[in-house]
Amino acid sequence: MLKEVLARLLVLIVVPFGWILCPNPAGALDVVDAQDRYIRIRIASPIHNLTDVRVWRSRYDPSDALPEKMTQHFQNVLKSSPMVEATLLDKEVGAGWPVRGYGPNDVVVKVNLEDLKIGKKDLLGSQMSAVAYVRMTVYGAVSKEPIYTWVSRSDLKRWTPEYRDLREPFFWRDFEASVYWSAVKDAINGCVGELVSLRRGYRILGRIVAVARPADGLAWDRNVRRFHVNLGAEDTLREGDVLPVMRSTVTRTADGEEPVMLYPQRVGRVRVVYASQKDGVVEVVEEPKGSPIGIGDVIMVPLTIPRKGLF
Numbered sequence: 001m002l003k004e005v006l007a008r009l010l011v012l013i014v015v016p017f018g019w020i021l022c023p024n025p026a027g028a029l030d031v032v033d034a035q036d037r038y039i040r041i042r043i044a045s046p047i048h049n050l051t052d053v054r055v056w057r058s059r060y061d062p063s064d065a066l067p068e069k070m071t072q073h074f075q076n077v078l079k080s081s082p083m084v085e086a087t088l089l090d091k092e093v094g095a096g097w098p099v100r101g102y103g104p105n106d107v108v109v110k111v112n113l114e115d116l117k118i119g120k121k122d123l124l125g126s127q128m129s130a131v132a133y134v135r136m137t138v139y140g141a142v143s144k145e146p147i148y149t150w151v152s153r154s155d156l157k158r159w160t161p162e163y164r165d166l167r168e169p170f171f172w173r174d175f176e177a178s179v180y181w182s183a184v185k186d187a188i189n190g191c192v193g194e195l196v197s198l199r200r201g202y203r204i205l206g207r208i209v210a211v212a213r214p215a216d217g218l219a220w221d222r223n224v225r226r227f228h229v230n231l232g233a234e235d236t237l238r239e240g241d242v243l244p245v246m247r248s249t250v251t252r253t254a255d256g257e258e259p260v261m262l263y264p265q266r267v268g269r270v271r272v273v274y275a276s277q278k279d280g281v282v283e284v285v286e287e288p289k290g291s292p293i294g295i296g297d298v299i300m301v302p303l304t305i306p307r308k309g310l311f
Contacts, residue, residue, distance in 0.1 A: 040106040041078055041195075042097070042141060045088040046071045047188075051116045053180075055170045065172040066113065066184070073185055074111060077192050093257055099142050106141035110257065111191060114151070118180050125161040130154075130183035136191040137258055149261045152190030156183045204301040206231035208245075208294065212281045225284040225292075227270070229299055232278040236301060241272040242285060246298040268293050 046067035057065045071088070078086035089097055093110045115133040120126060132154045138147045158179035166178055175181050212226035220226070231237050248264045268287035272280055287293045 040085045040087070040102055040141065042087055042089040042102075042106070042108045043071065043075055043078075044093050044108060044110040045090055047074060047111045047113065049113045051113055053116045053118065053170070054168075055172050055175045057172055059171060062169070065175075069172070069176075069181075070111070070113060070184065070188060074188050074192070077189060078195075093137075093139065096144065097141075099144070102141040107147070108139040108141050108144075109191075109195070110137045110139070111135070111188070113184060113187075116180065116184065120166070125159055127157060127159045128166070128179045129157045130178075130180040131156075132183040132187040134184070134187040134191055136194065137261070138195070146258075146260050146262060148264065149258070150191060150194045152187045152194065154183045154186035154190065156186060158182070204231065204235050205246075206235065206299050206301065208282070208297045208299065210295065226273065226281055227284075227293070227295070229280050229282055230278075231299070231301060232280050233275045234277050237272055237275045237280050239272050239275055241301070243270055243272065243282070243299045243301060244268075245270055245287075245293050246300055248298075264298075267291070267297065270299060 047070040049064055049066040049070070053066075054062075055065045055069075056062045075086050075088065078084050089108060091097060093108065097108065112135050113132065114135050115131075117131040119129040121129075134152045134154075135149065136152065137149045139145065140147060156179050166174055166180075170180075206229050208227045209230050210228040212228050214220050229237075244266045245268045246264050247267045248262045251261045251263065253259060253261055269285040270282035270293065271285050273283050274281040282299065284293050
């Protein structure tokens with residue numbers, strides 16, 4: 001099912017990522033050349049297993065099989081679409097990477113298995129459960145700047161009428177058939193789904209760039225607050241659209257691999273009251289009392305859902 005969804009959604013992913021990663025001052029989209037018709041995703045490999053769970057490759061090889069198996073699964077799911085070129089980056093993100101051959105639409109993805117809670121109850125058979133947390137951070141392949149961080153959670157249970165006895169040390173042959181591995185794969189699939197989701201993929205981002213003022217001889221209601229934005233009709237902006245206004249917090253962490261994390265949050269809504277070809281004017285509909293909407297805040301124009309200020 002996931003592969004079918006990817007095949008349909010990723011046909012359009014080159015365009016949305018262009019809007020996210022490289023908006024120009026007018027908010028327009030750069031033309032994608034023929035050689036850039038694919039989105040190139042580089043996976044920082046291997047995917048690290050940061051949990052206490054270790055899976056032996058065999059009874060004679062105690063090295064952990066999970067990093068290699070998780071990396072293979074993530075890459076194979078991405079490669080299931082003909083519009084994605086998913087390759088491995090054989091170095092840590094903190095060490096940097098060469099940018100030659102990559103365009104503004106391309107991304108580097110760092111994925112970690114953060115936690116894996118496993119359980120087993122024997123009652124009229126065996127019920128095995130697993131909760132997996134996978135963290136994904138997306139970077140611009142050229143800018144090397146973090147775009148956003150996403151945590152995918154999977155909670156699965158499986159009951160069998162016969163009693164199962166799967167205990168540590170886990171061997172890959174047994175672990176592969178368990179609900180534990182299914183939960184890890186499901187969490188990884190959630191990260192893939194986030195890469196191509198409507199919420200992040202199919203939208204145009206612009207900025208509030210100036211305060212709009214009434215013309216000479218005119219007066220607005222004292223409660224009316226209007227701003228110029230750097231998106232216009234060329235970017236599908238229409239009068240009457242209600243758009244969310246976003247603001248991100250930037251947090252520096254103690255993790256050398258993930259030194260910065262971004263948290264985009266909706267802070268209010270604006271309504272489009274005027275749209276020329278390349279820019280427009282919006283009016284504040286909703287904003288926080290202590291931190292009003294202002295210059296520099298980001299507006300989001302969704303392309304596939306009604307424009308009612310949702311995020």
